[in-house]
Amino acid sequence: MRRRLSEYGLFFRECLRNFHATGAIVPSGRFLASALARFVGNGPAGGQQILEVGPGTGAVTRRIVAQMGPDDQLDLVEPNDRFVEQLRQQFETDPALQRVAERVRVLHCPVEQLAHGKVYDLIISGLPLNNFSVADVQGILAALTGLLKPGGTLSFFEYIAVRRARALLSGRAERARLRGIGRAIGAVLDQHEIRREWIWPNLPPAWVHHVRL
Numbered sequence: 079m080r081r082r083l084s085e086y087g088l089f090f091r092e093c094l095r096n097f098h099a100t101g102a103i104v105p106s107g108r109f110l111a112s113a114l115a116r117f118v119g120n121g122p123a124g125g126q127q128i129l130e131v132g133p134g135t136g137a138v139t140r141r142i143v144a145q146m147g148p149d150d151q152l153d154l155v156e157p158n159d160r161f162v163e164q165l166r167q168q169f170e171t172d173p174a175l176q177r178v179a180e181r182v183r184v185l186h187c188p189v190e191q192l193a194h195g196k197v198y199d200l201i202i203s204g205l206p207l208n209n210f211s212v213a214d215v216q217g218i219l220a221a222l223t224g225l226l227k228p229g230g231t232l233s234f235f236e237y238i239a240v241r242r243a244r245a246l247l248s249g250r251a252e253r254a255r256l257r258g259i260g261r262a263i264g265a266v267l268d269q270h271e272i273r274r275e276w277i278w279p280n281l282p283p284a285w286v287h288h289v290r291l
């Protein structure tokens with residue numbers, strides 16, 4: 079309980095400091111985390127290579143870790159200094175995470191800068207795409223699909239109807255940005271979405287998209 083409160087505190091402070099990159103006031107709830115981790119643990123023989131993008135305080139990471147098979151490996155990519163420090167400390171001290179710590183790397187950079195030649199069976203993204211410019215969203219989606227193995231799965235979420243709600247309250251430039259993001263995400267979903275989950279018990283409610291290339 080104390081750990082969770084401290085994670086909520088850190089997340090909220092980072093949200094106030096940089097809402098653009100943090101994108102929410104609280105970490106994802108357990109139903110959203112479970113849906114995002116839907117394909118963890120169903121990997122090929124020899125283990126699944128998993129990338130979590132934007133782990134924040136680790137709400138989804140904990141679900142991923144709980145489901146990881148004995149040969150699975152997990153990379154976390156996070157640009158926020160404070161989240162990185164907290165995650166590294168948790169993997170050193172928390173028994174639930176220590177168990178897999180040797181198979182986990184915390185990479186301190188934005189996902190667009192991840193250029194190490196490694197590709198993944200599964201990518202789980204917590205990025206707040208609706209906060210970014212259209213060009214950034216296109217760049218991020220290209221980076222994510224480029225990091226996936228052929229046949230690999232990308233799971234990501236967006237808050238239900240948030241673009242439509244924000245567009246109602248926005249001026250012309252902001253509406254154009256939101257439409258552009260909708261088109262960029264829609265182009266990926268139209269071609270590759272294999273499953274969509276509706277997560278009502280989350281603040282706010284969310285869709286989880288699972289995409290297979």
Ligand SMILES: C[S@@+](CC[C@H](N)C(=O)[O-])C[C@H]1O[C@@H](n2cnc3c(N)ncnc32)[C@H](O)[C@@H]1O
Nearest residue numbers: 099100101105106132133134137158188189204
């Ligand atoms: C909405 S929070 C999600 C945090 C956590 N996954 C959860 O569900 O509670 C978005 C996270 O994405 C991170 N982030 C923002 N831009 C990023 C980027 N370009 N590459 C990787 N992570 C990024 C933020 O620092 C933050 O940790």
